[in-house]
Every structure is written in structure tokens, then in C-alpha cells.
Amino acid sequence: MGRWGPLCPLQDDKEYVGFATLPNQVHRKSVKKGFDFTLMVAGESGLGKSTLVNSLFLTDMYRDRKLLNAEERITQTVEITKHVVDIEEKGVKLRLTIVDTPGFGDAVNNTECWKPVADYIDQQFEQYFRDESGLNRKNIQDNRVHCCIYFISPFGHGLRPLDVEFMKALHQRVNIVPVLAKADTLTPAEVERMKNKIREEIDHYGIRIYQFPECDSDEDEEFKLQDQALKESIPFAVIGSNTVVEAKGRRVRGRLYPWGIVEGNAGLAPALWGQGHGGPVAARGWRQAGPWSLTPPRPQWRTRPTATS
Numbered sequence: 531m532g533r534w535g536p537l538c539p540l541q542d543d544k545e546y547v548g549f550a551t552l553p554n555q556v557h558r559k560s561v562k563k564g565f566d567f568t569l570m571v572a573g574e575s576g577l578g579k580s581t582l583v584n585s586l587f588l589t590d591m592y593r594d595r596k597l598l599n600a601e602e603r604i605t606q607t608v609e610i611t612k613h614v615v616d617i618e619e620k621g622v623k624l625r626l627t628i629v630d631t632p633g634f635g636d637a638v639n640n641t642e643c644w645k646p647v648a649d650y651i652d653q654q655f656e657q658y659f660r661d662e663s664g665l666n667r668k669n670i671q672d673n674r675v676h677c678c679i680y681f682i683s684p685f686g687h688g689l690r691p692l693d694v695e696f697m698k699a700l701h702q703r704v705n706i707v708p709v710l711a712k713a714d715t716l717t718p719a720e721v722e723r724m725k726n727k728i729r730e731e732i733d734h735y736g737i738r739i740y741q742f743p744e745c746d747s748d749e750d751e752e753f754k755l756q757d758q759a760l761k762e763s764i765p766f767a768v769i770g771s772n773t774v775v776e777a778k779g780r781r782v783r784g785r786l787y788p789w790g791i792v793e794g795n796a797g798l799a800p801a802l803w804g805q806g807h808g809g810p811v812a813a814r815g816w817r818q819a820g821p822w823s824l825t826p827p828r829p830q831w832r833t834r835p836t837a838t839s
């Protein structure tokens with residue numbers, strides 16, 4: 531029988547079993563059990579969804595696919611596919627599920643092309659609801675889609691009608707994080723122009739994208755600045771790559787150009803940085819390798835939950 535705080539003098543903290551230890555107990559239990567997070571990628575066909583997923587998690591999630599050529603192995607996604615990776619960081623387990631959706635826009639008739647994706651999200655909610663209402667609730671797996679990274683084409687003039695339709699169909703169901711795809715194909719000025727246009731249109735069409743939580747007032751200044759920069763960077767400009775290239779004696783995932791290499795950062799959510807930072811076409815967070823390197827200070831990624839269901 532344990533000792534209860536106010537009634538019993540404390541001998542040492544370990545013996546204390548009062549309600550003040552509850553947060554620790556809940557924390558320990560959650561850490562032991564691990565967390566589930568499901569991330570979806572959606573958008574027009576060929577914008578680099580599968581490639582970015584691979585780049586972000588530094589794995590080849592698509593290794594089972596038929597090998598076409600050694601460099602660019604990814605083929606078109608034709609159905610909703612799920613990939614699960616178990617990640618462990620400092621003893622905390624994360625079961626990460628990536629849901630890749632077929633790109634749309636290729637068909638002659640694209641009416642309601644968002645429907646299968648919306649249905650998928652709804653089904654996961656229903657499944658979770660059924661599991662929670664059942665008798666055996668101990669080992670429920672949470673497959674609800676927590677966040678959807680929505681890819682916007684860099685080749686248009688802002689949002690396309692299909693983007694508006696798609697995001698409006700999804701914004702009540704899931705946290706949407708819009709990204710400007712293939713940012714290496716634009717100059718920094720073009721990236722900035724596109725971002726402004728997209729922000730305006732998101733506002734204009736009443737699309738509700740994911741809002742980052744307010745930064746705590748007791749956070750340090752540096753963190754507040756990073757937080758602010760992150761919020762102002764939406765939609766994030768992203769660059770993905772499946773190929774490993776050699777830069778300054780290091781092997782990195784990147785894209786090789788005549789003027790140098792655009793390199794990605796390692797980590798869980800690294801490539802989703804802000805606007806262009808100067809240099810031919812390198813987006814912030816990507817480094818140009820070579821003698822003319824334009825390396826920006828690498829931002830420290832502080833992992834925080836960015837989306838909740």
C-alpha cells in the first residue's frame with residue numbers, strides 16, 4: 531500500500547503516490563504505449579507527393595514497387611495506399627502512417643475526384659468510433675487521418691479550380707497543410723509571388739487550413755521568432771528527391787542541377803521550410819552544395835504536435 535501525500539510525511543519522492551504524480555504516470559503510460567499519427571498527402575498528379583514522403587522520412591517507402599530505373603523508382607499512385615513506419619526517438623515510440631492518394635487532374639472528367647479521399651477519411655473516423663463503442667477498447671488502433679499535406683502546382687497562377695474544390699471538400703474533415711510543390715522550379719521571387727497569391731485565394735474562397743497553435747508566452751525569444759517565421763511561411767515551399775547525390779564528400783538526398791545541388795535536411799519534418807532565401811532556385815532549408823554555397827542557417831526543428839483530430 532502506497533503512502534498518500536498529505537497524510538504521510540514524504541521520505542523521498544519515489545514513494546509518493548499522491549495525485550501530484552498523476553501527470554507522470556499518464557506520461558509514462560503514453561510513452562510506453564507510443565503514439566499514432568496519420569499523415570495524408572493529396573494533390574494533382576505528378577507534383578511529387580510520393581517523392582516528398584520518401585524525402586521526409588528518409589526511407590524508401592515505395593521499395594516494393596516495380597523497379598523502373600535505379601534513380602527514379604516511384605511510379606504513379608493509382609489507389610489510396612497506406613505505409614506504416616515505426617519511429618523511436620529518445621525512447622518515445624511513434625507509429626506513423628502515411629496515406630498516399632492518387633493524384634487527380636489526369637482524367638477528362640474530374641468531377642468529385644475528391645470523393646474517394648473524403649470517403650477514406652470518413653471511414654477511418656467511423657472505424658475508430660465503432661472500436662471505441664465496442665467491448666474491447668484496450669488495443670484500439672487510431673487510424674484517423676490527423677493531417678493532410680495538400681500539394682499545389684508551381685506551374686499555375688495560384689490555386690486551380692480543382693484545388694479549391696478539393697480543399698473545400700476536405701477542410702471540415704481534416705487539418706489541411708498546403709504546400710507549394712517542386713519549389714526548385716521557381717526563383718525565390720516567383721515562390722514569394724505564388725505564396726502571396728495562394729494565401730489571398732485561400733482567404734477569398736473561405737478555405738479553412740490548419741492554424742498553428744498560439745506560441746506560449748513563456749517560450750524563449752528564439753523559439754518565438756522561429757514559430758512566427760513558420761506561420762508566415764504558409765504555404766510551405768517544398769522540394770523532394772529520391773536520389774542520393776554526393777555533395778562536398780557527403781551523400782545526401784537532393785536534386786542535381788548544372789549550377790549545384792539542392793539538398794534536403796534530415797529529420798521528421800525538415801523540408802517544410804519557408805520562402806526562398808536567395809540563390810538561383812534554392813528554397814529555404816535546402817542547401818546548395820558546391821563552392822558557391824548559399825547555406826542558410828539551418829533552423830532547429832522543435833517537434834511539437836502540429837495537428838489534432
Ligand SMILES: Nc1nc2c(ncn2[C@@H]2O[C@H](COP(=O)(O)OP(=O)(O)OP(=O)(O)O)[C@@H](O)[C@H]2O)c(=O)[nH]1
Pocket residue numbers: 574575576577578579580581582602604605606607608631632633634711712713714715768769770771772785
Ligand atoms: N523538380 C522537381 N521534381 C520533383 C520534385 N519532387 C518530385 N519530382 C519529380 O516529379 C515526378 C513525379 O513525382 P511523384 O512523387 O511520383 O509524384 P506524385 O504526386 O506522387 O504523382 P502521382 O502518383 O501521379 O500522384 C518524379 O519524376 C519526381 O522525380 C521536386 O521537388 N522538384
